[in-house]
Amino acid sequence: MTYGLSNFVNHGRVVGLGLLTAAAIAVSAAAAEYPDKDIKMIIPFGAGGGSDTLARTIAGVIEEMKLIPVKILPENRTGGSGAVGYSVVAKEKGDPYHLATVSVSFFTTPLLGGSPVSYKDFTPLAAIAQSPYIMVVPTSSEYQKLDDLKKTPRFTTGTTGVVSDAALLAKMTSNALGIQIDSVPFDGEGEVMAALLGGHVNVGFLNPSEAMAQMKAGKLRPLAITSAERSPAFPDIPTFKELGYGEILHTQLRGLVMPADVPPEVVTYWEGILQKVATSEQWKKQYIDRFHDIPDYVDAEGFKQVLERTNARYETMMKELGIIK
Amino acid sequence: METLALLWDGILAATDPAIFACTILGAVVGLLIGALPGLGPTAGVAIMLPVAAGFGGVAAIACLGGVYYGSMFGGAITSILLGIPGDAPSVMTVIDGYPMAQKGEAGRALGTSVFASFVGGLLGIAGLVALSVPVSRYALAFGPTEMTAMMCFALSLLSVLGGRNAFKGFVALALGLWLGMVGLDPISALPRYTGGSMNLFDGLDFSIVAVGLFGLTAIFTSLEANVDKPVAKYTFASLLPRMSDAVQTRWQLLQGSVLGFFVGVLPGVGASAATMLSYALAKRLSPTPEKYGTGIVEGVAAPEAANNSASYGAMIPLFTLGIPGSATTAVMMGGLIMIGLQPGPLLFTENPQFVWSVFGSFAIGNLALVFLTLLLTPLLAAALFVPTAYLYPIVIAIVVYGVFAIDNSTFNVMLTILAGGAGIILARLDYPAVPLILGLVLGPLLERNIRRTLIQSQGDLLVFIERPIALGLFIATVLVLSIPLFLKLTGRKKIAADEAEV
Numbered sequence: 001m002t003y004g005l006s007n008f009v010n011h012g013r014v015v016g017l018g019l020l021t022a023a024a025i026a027v028s029a030a031a032a033e034y035p036d037k038d039i040k041m042i043i044p045f046g047a048g049g050g051s052d053t054l055a056r057t058i059a060g061v062i063e064e065m066k067l068i069p070v071k072i073l074p075e076n077r078t079g080g081s082g083a084v085g086y087s088v089v090a091k092e093k094g095d096p097y098h099l100a101t102v103s104v105s106f107f108t109t110p111l112l113g114g115s116p117v118s119y120k121d122f123t124p125l126a127a128i129a130q131s132p133y134i135m136v137v138p139t140s141s142e143y144q145k146l147d148d149l150k151k152t153p154r155f156t157t158g159t160t161g162v163v164s165d166a167a168l169l170a171k172m173t174s175n176a177l178g179i180q181i182d183s184v185p186f187d188g189e190g191e192v193m194a195a196l197l198g199g200h201v202n203v204g205f206l207n208p209s210e211a212m213a214q215m216k217a218g219k220l221r222p223l224a225i226t227s228a229e230r231s232p233a234f235p236d237i238p239t240f241k242e243l244g245y246g247e248i249l250h251t252q253l254r255g256l257v258m259p260a261d262v263p264p265e266v267v268t269y270w271e272g273i274l275q276k277v278a279t280s281e282q283w284k285k286q287y288i289d290r291f292h293d294i295p296d297y298v299d300a301e302g303f304k305q306v307l308e309r310t311n312a313r314y315e316t317m318m319k320e321l322g323i324i325k
Numbered sequence: 326m327e328t329l330a331l332l333w334d335g336i337l338a339a340t341d342p343a344i345f346a347c348t349i350l351g352a353v354v355g356l357l358i359g360a361l362p363g364l365g366p367t368a369g370v371a372i373m374l375p376v377a378a379g380f381g382g383v384a385a386i387a388c389l390g391g392v393y394y395g396s397m398f399g400g401a402i403t404s405i406l407l408g409i410p411g412d413a414p415s416v417m418t419v420i421d422g423y424p425m426a427q428k429g430e431a432g433r434a435l436g437t438s439v440f441a442s443f444v445g446g447l448l449g450i451a452g453l454v455a456l457s458v459p460v461s462r463y464a465l466a467f468g469p470t471e472m473t474a475m476m477c478f479a480l481s482l483l484s485v486l487g488g489r490n491a492f493k494g495f496v497a498l499a500l501g502l503w504l505g506m507v508g509l510d511p512i513s514a515l516p517r518y519t520g521g522s523m524n525l526f527d528g529l530d531f532s533i534v535a536v537g538l539f540g541l542t543a544i545f546t547s548l549e550a551n552v553d554k555p556v557a558k559y560t561f562a563s564l565l566p567r568m569s570d571a572v573q574t575r576w577q578l579l580q581g582s583v584l585g586f587f588v589g590v591l592p593g594v595g596a597s598a599a600t601m602l603s604y605a606l607a608k609r610l611s612p613t614p615e616k617y618g619t620g621i622v623e624g625v626a627a628p629e630a631a632n633n634s635a636s637y638g639a640m641i642p643l644f645t646l647g648i649p650g651s652a653t654t655a656v657m658m659g660g661l662i663m664i665g666l667q668p669g670p671l672l673f674t675e676n677p678q679f680v681w682s683v684f685g686s687f688a689i690g691n692l693a694l695v696f697l698t699l700l701l702t703p704l705l706a707a708a709l710f711v712p713t714a715y716l717y718p719i720v721i722a723i724v725v726y727g728v729f730a731i732d733n734s735t736f737n738v739m740l741t742i743l744a745g746g747a748g749i750i751l752a753r754l755d756y757p758a759v760p761l762i763l764g765l766v767l768g769p770l771l772e773r774n775i776r777r778t779l780i781q782s783q784g785d786l787l788v789f790i791e792r793p794i795a796l797g798l799f800i801a802t803v804l805v806l807s808i809p810l811f812l813k814l815t816g817r818k819k820i821a822a823d824e825a826e827v
Contacts, residue, residue, distance in 0.1 A: 046663075046665075047665075049665060075733075076733065077733065078733075078734060079523065079524055079526075079527065079734055079736065080523035080524060080526040080527060081509070081526050081527055083523045083526065084523060084524070087523075109526070112509070112514055112516075113516075114509070114516065114523065114526045115523065116523075156780070156781050161511075161514070162511070162512060162513065162514040163514060182780055182781075182783075183780075184469070184777045184780050184781060185511060185512055185773075185777070186773075186777070187511070187773065188667050189667075190667030190669055190671055190675075191647075191667065191669065193671055194464075194465060194669055194670045194671050195468060195469075197465055197670075197671070198465035198466060198467070198468055198670070199465075199468075200468030200469060200781070201781075213675070318514075323513060323514050323515070
């Protein structure tokens with residue numbers, strides 16, 4: 001009995017200690033000594049994938065430019081469609097020593113009920129690039145420009161997984177053009193591309209880097225791009241907005257988040273760092289030019305709004321599809 | 326001609342020291358695994374998968390490939406010297422190899438097997454190189470409808486040729502199909518059989534399950550298999566392949582290689598079936614069939630050429646269509662995915678450098694194995710007598726550490742051990758593990774492609790027979806499924822059973 005009691009007391013002490021540490025961290029951050037130890041960059045996906053490359057490139061550029069006095073340590077924590085890794089970050093509430101990048105699963109896994117944490121459990125810091133989508137058809141198809149699609153009532157497109165940006169864009173395009181584009185879920189970008197090139201689906205909404213190779217090879221014809229302005233990498237592809245479909249505007253923001261409730265000074269600190277990254281030659285060379293993204297700096301407030309809008313879009317789509325109630 | 330130039334570039338690329346080292350490492354590990362009774366190519370590739378994944382890129386797949394065809398060389402050593410098959414694809418080698426050893430011709434038998442393996446490998450690589458480019462070009466025609474038909478064909482071959490006990494095979498297959506459903510529903514995104522666990526959301530990773538089910542189970546079960554037979558005597562000089570034997574067995578080598586290759590290409594059938602068919606063919610075509618089984622070089626050459634060329638044939642559906650037709654290629658597919666490559670029609674156009682370097686490493690590995698096998702045979706024969714109490718704990722430690730290292734997941738380690746344990750129970754009850762793993766791999770592919778087809782056709786089932794490739798494959802499926810019925814009606818015996826490995 002006494003043993004149990006003393007255990008309880010010890011436990012209480014540990015909690016007290018933890019609170020003190022948290023307070024100490026907050027104070028030291030406020031005292032502008034932040035950061036004073038290495039920062040963990042949690043990557044919720046496997047090594048070698050898109051999210052992994054993004055996270056490691058950002059960490060690499062910050063290190064190369066010596067923007068912070070400490071190291072960023074990337075760590076892959078995979079599983080549960082991102083839920084495992086994102087939970088690791090979110091549970092460090094208020095701790096400004098955990099970073100993560102945003103991905104499609106950042107929104108969709110929580111919406112599906114597959115994760116104990118959602119976008120609300122994170123503090124957006126800033127975004128440093130946006131990745132648009134390019135709507136394409138095979139070169140062999142009869143459709144030369146976007147409005148030609150109106151001649152045919154029904155199309156199919158391939159998407160990676162059920163809830164994805166491609167599926168979302170198919171829905172938006174269907175509504176805007178008054179046609180029906182059904183999404184066929186595949187298991188990866190490679191499969192989607194094979195289905196498109198093999199003529200098993202008619203249209204595609206592709207990442208710039210995926211579309212680039214096949215457009216150069218003359219296999220795919222671009223119809224429109226989903227960004228607000230034309231992309232510097234593809235000056236000849238018109239935006240949906242130009243073509244009269246201003247409502248089709250959707251890009252993926254490449255940005256960083258921290259756990260919820262980190263002090264506002266920390267957010268300001270990172271806005272400064274990421275603005276330098278976004279405009280740097282290293283970032284342009286190592287990421288933008290490689291993946292043909294659009295260079296763009298979005299501050300914490302703007303990034304937060306985009307995250308909320310993206311989440312709302314996914315949520316609406318999933319409700320329409322009957323996936324969630 | 327262009328293909329040859331590409332292969333030559335690939336061979337040059339594969340001479341890169343790191344890739345070469347990984348190829349040789351894979352080949353030596355394969356030799357050892359093949360020689361150890363009970364451990365076959367699937368177990369070998371499964372054991373090396375977590376380690377090789379760390380090498381990344383070409384080196385990783387060159388290493389796994391090395392284990393695969395290396396074990397085909399190694400299996401013969403045990404079969405000939407001890408009369409125990411080193412693995413399932415070398416069962417047929419025992420029939421003539423061991424009597425040769427008893428007659429005092431162990432060296433000659435080993436030399437013949439090495440030469441036959443080399444020729445089979447060479448012709449297999451030639452077939453792989455010649456066919457994979459045209460097949461991959463045609464592979465884009467394989468949409469969801471055709472893939473559905475292909476899966477049905479593969480599963481029909483698996484169920485008809487799959488083993489001694491068809492009923493138990495079906496049960497294992499059904500178990501695999503069920504396990505393949507765990508995780509998010511691929512089309513409607515609802516969780517299935519996850520029990521609310523975050524870790525099961527992505528489903529069961531088949532390569533992790535295979536590492537347990539083949540790697541660990543094989544080790545656990547062969548702990549009891551002690552080698553207590555004396556090793557047949559041979560001299561090193563007698564190992565060298567003889568010109569006269571090569572000429573004498575030229576037709577068996579050719580038949581075995583060609584037949585093995587095409588049997589290997591068929592999904593659902595693998596190297597073991599190839600060796601049985603090739604031995605049976607050699608015997609049937611021989612003017613003196615009664616000599617087979619008494620210890621003649623032809624009886625060693627035919628199956629050894631077949632199992633090597635079959636291993637390359639099996640890689641065609643894997644590399645071109647992304648369909649693993651056998652348990653070993655299923656594990657290799659896991660390796661491809663781990664290093665971030667999607668096997669399928671686009672692999673050849675988007676990563677030609679990768680594909681040709683890997684093929685180049687096969688050519689180098691096949692040649693290197695001739696020397697490695699001859700040089701290492703004395704050592705490998707000795708390794709058979711290293712107490713399993715020393716050897717296997719080391720292997721298990723490497724497997725467990727390797728699985729953890731893939732993505733720092735303790736869940737995967739537990740899954741591997743669990744699969745290993747389940748594998749022992751299955752083995753004890755005499756349920757084959759191959760249909761289970763193929764069910765786990767092919768089941769989700771089948772389900773997804775049926776549902777994709779139906780989304781495209783808006784629920785119209787007629788599309789399955791309207792498309793010519795799909796129709797052809799469905800007809801082939803029906804024909805394969807009616808083979809047992811046909812054999813029963815004509816009063817013939819069952820088809821040669823494919824024991825442990827497909």
